[in-house]
Amino acid sequence: MKITLFFYLFFLTLFSYSQEINYPFGKITFNDLNFKAHQIDATANAVVLYESGDTKFKLKDRYVIVETTFYFKIKIFNKEGFKHGTFSIPIFNNKSNSEEVINIKGITHNNNNTNKTNLSLNNVYTEQVNNNWKSVKFTMPNLKEECIIEVSYTVATPFKFNLTGWKFQSDIPKLISQYKALIPGNFTYNRRLSGYLKLHTNSSTVKKHCFSVPGYAGDANCEEVIYNMKNISAFIEEDYMTSRENFISNIKFELAQTLWFDGTKKRYTTTWDAVDREFKSDKNIGIQLKKIKYFEDILPSEIKNIPDSLDRAKAVYTFIQNHFTWNEKYGIFKNARVKEAFENRTGNVSEINISLINALKTAGLDAELVLMSTRNNGAPTKLYPIISDFNYVLAKVNLGNKFYLLDATQKLNPFGLLPFKCLNSYGRAMDFENESYWIDIVPTKNNKSSLYASLILNEDGTIEGKLRKVSTGYNALNKRIDYQSKNEDEIADQFENNFTSLIVKDYTLENQKDINKPLIEVFDVKMQYDDANKIYLNPFFGGAFKENPFKQENRLYPVNFGYLRRYVLNFSIELPDNYKIESVPQSQIINLTAKGGSFDLKSRKHEDYKLTLFSNLTIAKDIFNNNEYDSLKKLFEKTINAQKTPIVIKKVSTN
Structure with missing residues (x-):
């Protein structure tokens, strides 16, 4: 989800730290020395007092080089903040060119600026990450609590498409973050601001005659842009979110066009019409989608002759799913060779799912x-095609007025149930006969976990009975993934280890490999207590959630569960004459607005011999906006408190 410019103002300026936004290296001010964490975030281990990036286009040996000078001034409050004294600078290279990091310098200021330690270049090293990326690394010296570090370096790149952009937000708060660029008119960039925080400065001015190249007549004007934010909150990652890149406040540049002094023009952005044409003839996509003839001889006739189209599609999916083993590679835009992959019975995402598409077409399906x-890769922009935004390929089968999205790389996923990593809002369907188009990725609704507990309390204070767990949809898939390398004894032991008084006498697991059916578990249990005079029994047997996943006071980005969820409990216990119920979890109903979810708990005593309890926690939306966060957090808080509340059973005299 990309947030447009000026979408939301997180908070008003807390205070005016300084009107100055250009700090000379090595100068520490009175405000720097006396700044305390509570002035912006009492929980912060460190704070960025000031940071800046300054990008200029320069000539080097008649080639255009883009240089960005980075400067950071960071105050570290405690030992937990020492990690912010370590820097890792990524640099890109290809076969002919490479970025470089130059002019690295750093100072650690201690003892109210009376003790300065300079960074030694002997402590700067380069680490090879892969064939195209290296990382220049160093750690600032003499880090102590309340120290201030200053770091400056320049990244020089020959890749004009790699205009760095700027991240205003990180995992620590910042007082001032500024990015400045002087961009020659020869280069046109598209710009995207993401995140929920508002720019304090958004400035664009023209500098006349600022860029020229020897040997070419004339010169170009430049656009000088300045973007900054002030009093920036730390970005706190929390459960149930997609990539942080969707929400962290930053500005990105994409090279759209270059216009050289000799009139040569080159466009880098494109249209979906052009992308469709390119993909149709691409050897890794379009050509591989024409291997239908190959699959005509491979797909069993009994599958092709299934009369019902949905049943036929399911059979094709199972055939491809069982044939392939995914090699854990994505390979979306290179090295896709369907025939070789099928013969080797292993392939990347593109090879497997393009094989699935070809096989579906062979079976007469659209x-x-x-x-x-x-x-984890972020959401692709819909503004214009940026193919590098995509990293995965799915199959789409159209059956009448309904369609199913399929991924045959996963052995445990039933037909139509995508891997959780693919539940990312929308994708681009490549219809090469007409035009490509956006489609929503809508997860299945039937994701339910049901616990049926039927127990008997004996006169000696022991409890016996059965627990039956039934899981469907993603709830079943998650368990199958967890259980695939375990036998029944190991699963029973895993469950038993969560309790101090419970013994699993017998355990059965049904439909573990029949992925199209619910996963059913039956536990034959016995509970015995050191003190049977007062028994504390949790009817939820651990509950669906151990703790509240939502801990922030405010969360500016959406809660994304990925799929709808439902957790149901049907509990009953029968009591002998020498025991009675002393207390039970309180009955309650909690509803979210707009039918977003609910928690329902009802308990009922059947005279003195039986207690039944019903509970239903429903998450009825997969995505909640940030203004729904507080009510969602309260729903989980009350649900978890209820699930932690035991049934209290007291022994009584029968005389």
């Missing part, structure tokens, strides 16, 4: 390829 981005 199938298309879908480009998408996984949850």
